[in-house]
Amino acid sequence: MDFRLTEDQRALRHGVRALLTGRFGPEALRAAVARGGRGLDRALWRELGAAGFFSLRLPEADGGAGLGLPEAVLAFEEAGRVLLPGPLVATHLAAGRVAGAAAGETVVTAVHGGLVEWLDESDTVWGDAGGPSGAVAAGAVPLTSVDPLTPLHRIPEDLLTGPTGPTGPTDPLAVLLTAAEQLGNAARTCEAAVQHARTREQFGQPIGAFQAVKHLCAGMLVRVELARAAVYAAAVTADPVDIAAARLLADDAAVRGARDCLQVHGGMGFTWESDVHLYLKRAWVRARRGGPITESEDVLADDLIAGTGR
Structure with missing residues (x-):
């Protein structure tokens, strides 16, 4: 099996890297650290949506790029290089299922192992119909995160097993x-x-x-x-x-x-x-x-x- 990148994949990686290094360089990184995980950059989020970061795997008929999982992996690898903050994975997986996620207009987070990232800055908690104002957000306990770019909340077990809470194994x-x-x-x-x-x-x-x-x-x-x-x-x-x-x-x-x-x-x-x-x-x-x-x-x-x- 040949795992070498195609010309289109290399162009995608180059384009994503240029966007992220230009829009979230060292100064922007330090500014985000100074905010201490408060005030997610919504303008950047919408730029990512416009660039197709969240809709990368959606069919073209649904407004996406119609690409596959290998291309999404390349994009997320570049996001990891610059420490891009925010619930990127949850919003990407919610594209096409949650209104506004694909375009970057809606910030979606999710519960993983009893923890949820960027709860206060998100519009929807994946798997919780109530969103941030619903049961999950109401019962969440704020934590002091070791990472200043990733605010965390802990979700009590009764909410994880309740009818409105995110359940099941990690995607x-x-x-x-x-x-x-x-x-x-x-x-x-x-x-x-x-x-x-x-x-x-x-x-x-x-x-x-x-x-x-x-x-x-x-x-x-x-x-x-x-x-x-x-x-x-x-x-x-x-x-x-x-x-x-x-x-x-x-x-x-x-x-x-x-x-x-x-x-x-x-x-x-x-x-x-x-x-x-x-x-x-x-x-x-x-x-x-x-x-x-x-x-x-x-x-x-x-x-x-x-x-x-x-």
Whole structure:
């Protein structure tokens, strides 16, 4: 099976990257951090809608681009690179089902593992007919999020099992798109570590000349490429087992990659002024979005056991 990107896919990735880096660059990122997860940029949300970010997989007859899951994965990978805030996955999956979601006029969030992101800034909670003013929002408990770009609320168990609450297992497509964001996160921290290793000098030479730093950067690259292969393959097959594997590899690449990037940056990597900690914190929060890691591990274990039986 050939997983190389087509010319159209490369053009899509280039276009999304140009849009996001131009519209949500370092200054916009820091401005969002200063807001502390309050005041989602609705103008940017509508721009994403106009660009087709949310309607990417909708049929052309319904106003979408008529593309597939592999193209959506490429778009979400780029969103992960720039730490684009907001409930992107939920709004994308709600396009065509919730009025205004495809155009970016409606911000949709969802409950994942008892947590909901951007509840106060969303117009609709996926699976809850009452929306933010309904049962879920009324009973939600605000949390202090480790990620300043991802405000969180915890949903009590009685609301999760009630007739109006979001129920059922985590949507595999949501898990895959989150894995794509994690892949973008991991790729960006790998690039940042390599760039710093090339330019930061110590003892009269770039720190990248030291073996310990080389090993850190090499390990980051290996994890990124393993995750990329898994995420792209899962986008083609859409198989739950492939998605579980992609999720585990992407989470590992994002979290460990951000930690290693911080290590390469040394003392300055721990400072608030550095963006490295933002990538690590977002990776931590995203890793919880797909439910406990053990759920994905169980999917893989069940598949291996079934395969042994054959």
